[in-house]
Amino acid sequence: MSSSSELSGGETTAPSGFRARVLTMADNSRLKGLTSLGPIVTLLTVFYAIPVALLIVYSVFVDDPFVTAITFEHFARFLDLSAVISLQIGDLPYVRLLARSLGIAVVVTVLSLIIAYPITYYLGQHAPERWQMLLVLLVIIPFWTSYLIRTYAWIPILSRNGFINGALGALGLPTVPLLNTYWGSIIGLVYVFVPFVILPLYASMRSLDASLIEAARDLGASRSAVFREVVFPLTLPGALAGAVFVFIKCAAAYVTPALLGGTSGRMFAQVIETQFGTAFNWNFGAALSVILVAVVLGSLWIAMRLGIDVGKSRGLGGGGL
Amino acid sequence: MSSDLHVDGVTKHFGDVRAVDDVSFTVEEGTFVTLLGPSGCGKTTTLRMIAGYETPTTGRVTLGDRDITDEKPYQRPTSMVFQSYALFPHKTVGENVGFGLKMRDVPSEERDRRVAEILELVELPGTEDRAIDELSGGQQQRIALARSLVIEPEVLLLDEPLGALDLKLRKNMQVELKDLQEELGITFVYVTHDQEEALTMSDEIVILNDGRIEQRGTPAEIYESPRTRFVAEFIGDTNLLDGTYVATDSGAYLECGSVEFPVEPNPAAESGATLSVSIRPEKVSLEESAARNGGSTETDITLDGVVDDVIYQGNVAKIHVRIGDSELISERHVVNSTDLPTPGSECRVRWTKEHADVLVE
Amino acid sequence: MSTADGLQERLGLNSDVSLGLKTAAVLTYVFLYGPIFVILVMSFDAGRYGLRWEFSPEWYLNLATRGDLIGSLWLSLQIGVVVMIVSTVLAVVAAFGLVRFDWPRRKGALSTYLIFVPLTLPIIIYGIGLFVFFSQLGLGRGFIPIVIGHVMYTFPFATLVVAAGVIDLDRSLEEAAMDLGADPITTFREVTIPALMPNIVAAALFSFTLSFDEFLISFFVSGAGSIPLPVRIWGMVRADIEPEVYAISVVVLVISMTIAVIATRLRRF
Numbered sequence: 001m002s003s004s005s006e007l008s009g010g011e012t013t014a015p016s017g018f019r020a021r022v023l024t025m026a027d028n029s030r031l032k033g034l035t036s037l038g039p040i041v042t043l044l045t046v047f048y049a050i051p052v053a054l055l056i057v058y059s060v061f062v063d064d065p066f067v068t069a070i071t072f073e074h075f076a077r078f079l080d081l082s083a084v085i086s087l088q089i090g091d092l093p094y095v096r097l098l099a100r101s102l103g104i105a106v107v108v109t110v111l112s113l114i115i116a117y118p119i120t121y122y123l124g125q126h127a128p129e130r131w132q133m134l135l136v137l138l139v140i141i142p143f144w145t146s147y148l149i150r151t152y153a154w155i156p157i158l159s160r161n162g163f164i165n166g167a168l169g170a171l172g173l174p175t176v177p178l179l180n181t182y183w184g185s186i187i188g189l190v191y192v193f194v195p196f197v198i199l200p201l202y203a204s205m206r207s208l209d210a211s212l213i214e215a216a217r218d219l220g221a222s223r224s225a226v227f228r229e230v231v232f233p234l235t236l237p238g239a240l241a242g243a244v245f246v247f248i249k250c251a252a253a254y255v256t257p258a259l260l261g262g263t264s265g266r267m268f269a270q271v272i273e274t275q276f277g278t279a280f281n282w283n284f285g286a287a288l289s290v291i292l293v294a295v296v297l298g299s300l301w302i303a304m305r306l307g308i309d310v311g312k313s314r315g316l317g318g319g320g321l
Numbered sequence: 322m323s324s325d326l327h328v329d330g331v332t333k334h335f336g337d338v339r340a341v342d343d344v345s346f347t348v349e350e351g352t353f354v355t356l357l358g359p360s361g362c363g364k365t366t367t368l369r370m371i372a373g374y375e376t377p378t379t380g381r382v383t384l385g386d387r388d389i390t391d392e393k394p395y396q397r398p399t400s401m402v403f404q405s406y407a408l409f410p411h412k413t414v415g416e417n418v419g420f421g422l423k424m425r426d427v428p429s430e431e432r433d434r435r436v437a438e439i440l441e442l443v444e445l446p447g448t449e450d451r452a453i454d455e456l457s458g459g460q461q462q463r464i465a466l467a468r469s470l471v472i473e474p475e476v477l478l479l480d481e482p483l484g485a486l487d488l489k490l491r492k493n494m495q496v497e498l499k500d501l502q503e504e505l506g507i508t509f510v511y512v513t514h515d516q517e518e519a520l521t522m523s524d525e526i527v528i529l530n531d532g533r534i535e536q537r538g539t540p541a542e543i544y545e546s547p548r549t550r551f552v553a554e555f556i557g558d559t560n561l562l563d564g565t566y567v568a569t570d571s572g573a574y575l576e577c578g579s580v581e582f583p584v585e586p587n588p589a590a591e592s593g594a595t596l597s598v599s600i601r602p603e604k605v606s607l608e609e610s611a612a613r614n615g616g617s618t619e620t621d622i623t624l625d626g627v628v629d630d631v632i633y634q635g636n637v638a639k640i641h642v643r644i645g646d647s648e649l650i651s652e653r654h655v656v657n658s659t660d661l662p663t664p665g666s667e668c669r670v671r672w673t674k675e676h677a678d679v680l681v682e
Numbered sequence: 683m684s685t686a687d688g689l690q691e692r693l694g695l696n697s698d699v700s701l702g703l704k705t706a707a708v709l710t711y712v713f714l715y716g717p718i719f720v721i722l723v724m725s726f727d728a729g730r731y732g733l734r735w736e737f738s739p740e741w742y743l744n745l746a747t748r749g750d751l752i753g754s755l756w757l758s759l760q761i762g763v764v765v766m767i768v769s770t771v772l773a774v775v776a777a778f779g780l781v782r783f784d785w786p787r788r789k790g791a792l793s794t795y796l797i798f799v800p801l802t803l804p805i806i807i808y809g810i811g812l813f814v815f816f817s818q819l820g821l822g823r824g825f826i827p828i829v830i831g832h833v834m835y836t837f838p839f840a841t842l843v844v845a846a847g848v849i850d851l852d853r854s855l856e857e858a859a860m861d862l863g864a865d866p867i868t869t870f871r872e873v874t875i876p877a878l879m880p881n882i883v884a885a886a887l888f889s890f891t892l893s894f895d896e897f898l899i900s901f902f903v904s905g906a907g908s909i910p911l912p913v914r915i916w917g918m919v920r921a922d923i924e925p926e927v928y929a930i931s932v933v934v935l936v937i938s939m940t941i942a943v944i945a946t947r948l949r950r951f
Contacts, residue, residue: 032782032783033779033783036775036776036778036779036783037775037776037779037780039772039775040772040775040776040779040797040837041796041797043772043833043834044796044797044800044834045796047812047815047830047831047833047834048799048800048808048834049796049799050815051808051811051812051814051815052803052807052808052811053811054811054814054815054818055807055810055811055814058814115710115713118702118703118706118707118710119703119706119707119710121703122700122703122704122706122707123707126700126703126704127707135707137943137946138711138714138715139714140942140946141939141942141943141946142714142718143942144888144891144895144938144939144941144942144945145718145895145934145935145938145939145942146895146897146912146915146931146934146935146938147895147897148895148897148912148915148916148919149721149915149931149934149935150717150718152915152919152927153717153718153720153721153931154717155919156720156724157716157717157720163720191713191714191717194710194713194714195714198710248802248804249804251804252804252805252806252807254806254898255897255898255916259919269804269806272806272807272810273806273810276810276813276814276902282814285810286814289807289810289811292804292807293803293804293807296802296803296804297802297803300802372857372861373860373861374857393860393865394857394860394861395860395861395862395863395864395865399861400861400862401857401858401861403854403857403858404854405852405854407852407854407855407857407858408858409855409858409859409873409876409877410877411876411877411879412876420859420862420864420872421862421863424862424863424864424868425863468858468862469861469862472862472863
């Protein structure tokens with residue numbers, strides 16, 4: 001230390017002293033950074049990136065990777081070009097399944113938004129201050145509980161002689177098939193995912209300045225106009241952040257359609273699981289996995305291009321579907 | 322051995338930004354020096370280099386004979402009071418104040434005694450077991466001060482410590498801090514953007530702008546003889562008259578539109594340069610009738626004008642006077658508000674030459 | 683006119699809106715908690731899918747005799763604790779690495795992406811990938827693969843929780859400690875870690891509960907000898923013949939909700 005201070009005393013040596021000091025500092029800081037992130041990046045590479053990359057490898061081999069030939073037959077089986085050209089949609093079962101999954105994801109996302117707006121408007125702008133913490137806590141708690149259990153709880157509610165049909169029967173109304181249908185999947189997914197929209201939207205509602213609403217009212221806006229002109233545009237970013245998250249998680253849902261969806265509510269992730277669980281066609285399963293990942297990342301990319309702050313939803317965490 | 326603090330040719334770059342540019346000053350032992358300037362002027366960076374949180378890009382910081390430029394903050398005999406107070410929220414008042422002593426391995430009995438003493442000094446005796454969030458802002462400020470003082474630093478560094486307090490409390494604390502400093506005889510280096518605070522408390526003020534020192538001096542020197550336009554405008558209110566500076570062998574004067582008047586020669590200014598002259602409003606006296614005899618003399622300047630506006634502020638009034646193309650404000654104490662001139666009336670302003678300062682940019 | 687409107691609102695017209703919103707909020711809470719309540723009701727139902735509900739604690743009493751369920755619960759708790767410890771340590775290190783060091787722009791972004799990719803990719807894809815990975819290595823299934831999968835899944839969440847604390851942490855606290863004579867290690871121990879404690883504990887609890895409730899990764903990498911509770915519950919639900927499933931589910935929900943309540947008290951949301 002003392003020698004460096006002597007060195008930098010002279011004018012000519014000062015820059016080299018400065019440079020040396022900056023370099024050691026930069027090295028030091030980078031060293032610290034490397035020691036902190038290095039092991040983690042290594043772990044993620046070995047135990048996350050490689051396993052996922054392994055699926056990409058499997059998807060382009062006939063059978064065992066690197067032993068058998070490289071092929072695109074698994075992707076061709078998903079997207080049969082001759083069927084596409086002849087417009088034989090019926091010959092594209094996997095494409096249709098993917099389309100249905102994305103359709104379900106859209107419906108679930110829209111329904112979640114419809115449910116989330118009133119409650120968050122209430123929580124953010126109307127709920128008494130002293131109850132607010134508790135009420136928000138009640139939305140957060142489901143995040144922390146088993147989605148598997150919360151999903152199968154719908155079986156006795158939706159089944160042929162379950163709670164809903166029991167109630168309809170008691171009212172003399174005809175029963176409706178719900179369990180093991182398209183709507184079974186949708187109800188279950190909305191149930192599991194609606195908190196993911198409620199929480200970021202609540203954050204937006206909370207930060208919405210109440211005087212803006214009063215000012216709009218004061219300028220003669222009706223209540224619906226206030227919502228349309230002030231509340232909705234200002235809270236949309238939060239809603240969209242949650243919506244994107246719900247969409248990508250729904251598109252890959254497995255547990256809910258497997259428990260509640262039956263045949264008409266069957267989704268894409270289930271057919272992937274089948275390839276590994278019962279069909280033992282890992283290569284085709286891997287190809288379908290790659291397609292699903294591409295769809296998810298593509299949706300995220302489009303959302304980001306549209307200016308949606310996807311990061312807003314990320315921090316909320318929870319629920320592994 | 323004296324332990325004056327020397328900041329010697331210190332420059333600090335952050336990337337391409339030069340936050341502090343060749344700053345040098347000396348703080349004599351036991352004095353109260355304020356680094357004053359607008360936000361971003363480099364005052365906090367300078368303080369942080371004295372404290373050891375930043376290393377100067379070039380230049381040295383020495384305390385007496387000891388070069389502390391490369392010493393870590395925890396090796397230096399300095400201590401800092403932060404704007405946010407930086408009190409540890411998970412520790413009690415006593416643990417906060419005793420922290421520095423604990424780090425110095427002071428036995429717990431002596432530690433408790435010294436903590437009690439210093440709490441007495443800051444007029445918060447017996448608060449050892451209180452939690453930080455139970456204290457008011459003013460009390461937290463005192464605890465932060467006590468925490469730094471208890472380790473008996475050679476230099477106490479204060480980074481806008483009163484910034485978070487309300488006006489009245491701030492005024493009280495200004496006086497208390499100054500008294501405390503005089504009582505303890507510790508060197509204080511104080512950073513603020515509040516010129517009034519600087520004038521009230523300091524033995525010497527260092528005015529920084531854009532990373533450079535604009536002017537150094539006692540509060541009176543700074544206020545009464547600003548050397549640059551920046552200092553004149555930053556400290557207090559002032560009249561700035563722009564014109565052409567003409568220096569001759571017999572003296573100097575300023576051509577200001579249709580009028581001209583003598584000024585003290587400024588060796589830093591070139592003859593023929595366009596510059597400003599600063600005159601504090603309270604140095605400008607006003608005579609309500611232009612009928613009296615006598616024009617400017619060599620030391621007394623008198624100019625005729627018209628009252629433009631009169632702004633009544635209770636104990637003082639500001640009278641705006643139009644002289645040719647310029648406007649001048651004269652400030653006077655109000656004894657009787659009916660004595661104030663009426664707008665539109667003719668008048669004559671007068672000041673002494675030594676009260677007009679020729680400014681360089 | 684506008685003042686008259688405002689007055690009318692204050693006199694009660696506004697309560698229509700409030701009432702509508704309140705009703706919507708109540709219905710949403712019924713929607714969120716109804717199914718949980720159904721689980722509770724079913725767990726005490728003597729006959730299952732019977733037309734009449736009859737109170738009976740017999741399924742809870744049966745749990746004591748179900749060694750397989752107790753074993754799975756115990757395994758899930760063990761996995762949860764190991765995952766919690768590993769994930770939290772990694773999260774603290776990663777949070778400091780991400781927040782505190784000035785990375786060259788690209789490298790910083792890359793490691794950030796790598797850490798947060800697990801938050802966006804479908805869990806089922808990761809579960810399958812891990813299954814293929816361990817099969818390839820010949821390591822098969824069991825405790826270690828589950829722990830590894832859960833750590834990769836939980837630690838990005840834990841990192842977010844800790845990083846939020848590191849970002850909010852007032853740097854001057856650490857500077858003040860150093861100023862008062864604490865060297866960097868003492869500062870870290872005496873000031874940084876205690877100040878971050880609420881976030882660290884929240885991250886730990888979050889990691890535990892995410893692991894404890896995790897199903898998909900476990901589904902693919904758990905083996906015959908080591909079946910975590912969610913996988914066991916899945917099997918019971920699919921088989922549809924074991925009424926104890928509701929009772930054990932209530933036990934799981936009580937554990938998770940207790941942790942959730944503790945955690946949400948620690949951290950602002």
